[in-house]
Amino acid sequence: MKKKMMTGVAAIVCALMATVGQNAAAQSTAPQNVKYLAANCANCHGTNGAGSQGLPSLAGLKKEYIIEQMNNFKSGAREATLMHQISKGYTDEQVAAMAAFFEQQKK
Numbered sequence: 016m017k018k019k020m021m022t023g024v025a026a027i028v029c030a031l032m033a034t035v036g037q038n039a040a041a042q043s044t045a046p047q048n049v050k051y052l053a054a055n056c057a058n059c060h061g062t063n064g065a066g067s068q069g070l071p072s073l074a075g076l077k078k079e080y081i082i083e084q085m086n087n088f089k090s091g092a093r094e095a096t097l098m099h100q101i102s103k104g105y106t107d108e109q110v111a112a113m114a115a116f117f118e119q120q121k122k
């Protein structure tokens with residue numbers, strides 16, 4: 016009888032853990048996913064945004080500045096060769112998460 020109860024508790028704990036796991040996966044701006052998001056920028060802006068091939072470095076830029084520039088690219092307020100297209104691929108939430116990540120990176 017006691018053993019059966021323990022199995023039941025274990026099943027509930029497992030179910031709870033699975034739910035927590037799913038929520039984390041669904042939320043793409045969860046901390047462990049932000050570096051994957053930011054990796055989309057590395058091709059041009061260098062690993063962790065530290066600049067490459069003459070393109071601007073994102074590392075160490077103020078979070079607010081990055082968000083503002085991404086919005087300017089999105090709206091067309093700032094002229095761009097590439098970033099007007101790239102910026103449209105990300106939600107405000109994703110941009111904010113990436114901006115916070117790049118702000119923390121070393122130049």
Ligand code: HEC
Nearest residue numbers: 055056058059070071081084085095096097098099101113
């Ligand atoms: C295909 C190359 C490419 C990729 C990928 C790319 N960028 Fe850019 N980025 C540029 C270029 C080129 C510029 C200069 C503006 C322009 O001509 O579009 C720029 C400029 C910027 C600027 C302005 C920097 C400043 O000093 O004012 C920000 C912010 C920025 N990019 C953020 C990002 C973020 C965030 C990502 C990833 C989601 C990203 N970029 C991905 C090419 C790229």
